[in-house]
Amino acid sequence: MAKQIADFKLIAKEDYGRSVLLRLRSEQPLPDIAPGQFVQVRVDGSPTTYLRRPISIHDVDFQQNEISLLVQQVGEGTRHLAQTETGTYLNMMLPLGNGFTIPEKREKVLLVGGGIGIAPLYYFAKVLVEKGIRPTLLLGGKSESDLIRLADYQQFGDTFVTTEDGSIGEKGFVTQHSIWQKQGFGKIYVCGPKPMMKAVAKLAAEMGVWCEVSLENLMACGLGACLCCVEDTIDGHVCVCKEGPVFNTRRLKW
Amino acid sequence: MVNTKIDLGRGLVLRNPVMTASGTFGYGEEYTDFVDLSQLGGIIVKGTTLHPREGNPYPRMAETASGMLNCVGLQNKGVQYFIDTIYPRIKNFDTNVLLNLSGSTLEDYVKGAEMIDALDKIPAVELNVSCPNVKQGGMAFGVTCAGISQVVSEVRKVYHKHLMVKLSPNVTNIAEIALAAEASGADSVSLINTLMGMAIDAEKRKPKLSVITGGLSGACVKPVALRMVWQVAKAVKIPVVGLGGISNATDAVEFMLAGASAIEIGTANFIDPAVSMKVAEGMKEYCERHGFERVADLTGALEV
Numbered sequence: 270m271a272k273q274i275a276d277f278k279l280i281a282k283e284d285y286g287r288s289v290l291l292r293l294r295s296e297q298p299l300p301d302i303a304p305g306q307f308v309q310v311r312v313d314g315s316p317t318t319y320l321r322r323p324i325s326i327h328d329v330d331f332q333q334n335e336i337s338l339l340v341q342q343v344g345e346g347t348r349h350l351a352q353t354e355t356g357t358y359l360n361m362m363l364p365l366g367n368g369f370t371i372p373e374k375r376e377k378v379l380l381v382g383g384g385i386g387i388a389p390l391y392y393f394a395k396v397l398v399e400k401g402i403r404p405t406l407l408l409g410g411k412s413e414s415d416l417i418r419l420a421d422y423q424q425f426g427d428t429f430v431t432t433e434d435g436s437i438g439e440k441g442f443v444t445q446h447s448i449w450q451k452q453g454f455g456k457i458y459v460c461g462p463k464p465m466m467k468a469v470a471k472l473a474a475e476m477g478v479w480c481e482v483s484l485e486n487l488m489a490c491g492l493g494a495c496l497c498c499v500e501d502t503i504d505g506h507v508c509v510c511k512e513g514p515v516f517n518t519r520r521l522k523w
Numbered sequence: 524m525v526n527t528k529i530d531l532g533r534g535l536v537l538r539n540p541v542m543t544a545s546g547t548f549g550y551g552e553e554y555t556d557f558v559d560l561s562q563l564g565g566i567i568v569k570g571t572t573l574h575p576r577e578g579n580p581y582p583r584m585a586e587t588a589s590g591m592l593n594c595v596g597l598q599n600k601g602v603q604y605f606i607d608t609i610y611p612r613i614k615n616f617d618t619n620v621l622l623n624l625s626g627s628t629l630e631d632y633v634k635g636a637e638m639i640d641a642l643d644k645i646p647a648v649e650l651n652v653s654c655p656n657v658k659q660g661g662m663a664f665g666v667t668c669a670g671i672s673q674v675v676s677e678v679r680k681v682y683h684k685h686l687m688v689k690l691s692p693n694v695t696n697i698a699e700i701a702l703a704a705e706a707s708g709a710d711s712v713s714l715i716n717t718l719m720g721m722a723i724d725a726e727k728r729k730p731k732l733s734v735i736t737g738g739l740s741g742a743c744v745k746p747v748a749l750r751m752v753w754q755v756a757k758a759v760k761i762p763v764v765g766l767g768g769i770s771n772a773t774d775a776v777e778f779m780l781a782g783a784s785a786i787e788i789g790t791a792n793f794i795d796p797a798v799s800m801k802v803a804e805g806m807k808e809y810c811e812r813h814g815f816e817r818v819a820d821l822t823g824a825l826e827v
Contacts, residue, residue, distance in 0.1 A: 272556040274796065311794065319741055320586050320793060362796065487584050489591060490793040494549035496569075496595045497584035506577055506598055511553075 272365065273300055276358040277336065285417045288341040288385060289351040293359060295334045302329050303368030304393035305483055305515045308338070309491040310350060311360040318346040320489050321362065325389035339417065341385035365491050366514045369393055369458050369481055371400065376455035378404040381443055381469050383461025384415055389483060390460060391418070394425035409443035412436045444468045454478055470518040480518045484509045525810040526817040529564060529785050531762045533710045535647045535685035537564030537619060537785055540818055541775065541803040544766050544789035545570050545623035545649060546595065550613050557796040562803055564785060565619030567649050573631040575601040585722035585731035590741025591790060592720050594732045597625055597654055602635045606642065614644035625651035632674050636682040647684055650675065653691030653716035665691040668703040679708030687764060690714040697751045698758035705759045713764035713787060714755060715748045741790040744768045749781050756782020756823060770798065772805020779821035
């Protein structure tokens with residue numbers, strides 16, 4: 270699948286406090302994009318931001334040549350991206366990395382998202398539903414404001430929520446939710462902060478359930494050339510940008 | 524019509540002066556969706572050592588103002604793996620494929636060079652005596668005249684094609700080091716490798732890199748690199764290949780004017796994967812605009 274580099278026009282923005290949803294349209298047809306893949310966005314006009322920023326693909330509309338990104342402002346680069354004015358262009362490289370493994374139709378699937386890690390699960394859930402698979406979603410955050418677009422996620426399947434402050438859903442971490450006692454799953458997919466992903470991976474391993482996680486190591490090139498974003502695996506150091514960002518947890522030395 | 528050909532000697536002839544720097548372009552394969560390799564003078568593939576290396580732990584990268592630090596630490600699968608697995612995939616690229624060879628002992632350099640010498644489609648080796656990220660690494664050889672003389676003269680005995688020596692900027696007098704490389708049989712020198720640097724996370728009171736220090740590259744190093752190319756080009760008779768922060772054709776022309784015969788593009792490949800091709804085109808356009816019939820005529824054309 271050929272990668273492309275293109276200017277995307279920012280056509281709409283939705284403000285979610287610390288995060289912002291960017292809807293971007295290309296003049297040229299989009300390449301095939303698998304759920305879990307990401308883009309590298311060039312950050313123009315920020316003197317302290319030199320490298321592109323890897324952002325997971327939140328949603329895709331092939332009819333409109335549109336991509337949505339959910340950007341959390343964590344530093345100067347992402348803050349600059351969040352402040353992009355509607356009507357201006359962002360230069361993006363895409364699609365990068367490998368997406369989530371598409372499950373068999375009969376499998377019971379759980380998608381676990383934490384914080385901004387819920388972002389790629391939107392497009393993944395949408396694709397699963399298109400394929401006739403109705404996933405269960407378990408989304409966690411520090412408080413209610415972290416659960417961006419919750420109602421939109423709920424359309425894809427049964428959706429359970431935890432917050433650390435108990436402002437919505439069950440109080441605690443995703444690994445503490447009562448769903449784990451009540452239901453079994455054939456495949457678990459996780460995206461969120463590393464400690465949370467490790468905790469879910471451990472739980473999955475204890476239950477003997479197949480599990481994939483999506484990593485977000487610091488990266489430079491996004492193409493597997495610079496070897497900066499490596500994760501320690503049973504095959505040695507491998508690039509998250511090229512061999513990931515999605516990994517089966519059995520491959521990781523966690 | 525501008526003649527873009529560059530002859531660096533001992534069989535290394537470039538279609539144009541633009542090569543991609545080792546460690547920033549993988550094995551070329553990673554970039555073929557963005558770059559027509561036949562539009563480049565050459566690609567220099569990832570630093571390779573005789574034995575496989577896992578490199579340093581994560582995190583290996585820290586962004587800086589107009590640049591980045593890395594401490595990858597020469598992660599690679601070794602010369603034999605390159606010969607068996609990678610070389611067959613890339614040997615027919617329509618450009619010069621150079622291999623960057625590094626080592627931690629003299630014997631490793633010599634053995635590695637001997638093995639690479641046997642590969643028909645590799646016209647040159649870039650000898651890396653300047654990696655700042657490996658404990659007993661190449662840089663130990665690259666920071667003294669005695670060290671560089673030893674490694675270059677020993678490799679010269681077994682390597683019969685074009686031998687380019689990549690110099691470290693982390694020295695007191697780079698021209699002396701370049702002269703030592705030249706006297707020991709180098710066909711050309713390339714400079715600069717990364718500048719040793721460091722980054723700290725003040726909030727966490729921790730270093731940002733796993734091994735604390737790393738090599739600085741990107742636009743921020745350009746003035747230092749340009750000055751060193753100028754100093755070295757005045758000192759040596761062999762061709763100088765300039766690199767360090769080149770991000771566009773104007774930067775590349777500046778290195779040529781300072782005395783470089785060819786240039787390499789490194790970190791800029793991360794920001795625009797197609798930049799190398801654009802630089803080659805832009806240098807040609809510069810020559811047309813300024814009445815240079817040959818790109819090679821830019822070398823040392825600085826008016827002082």
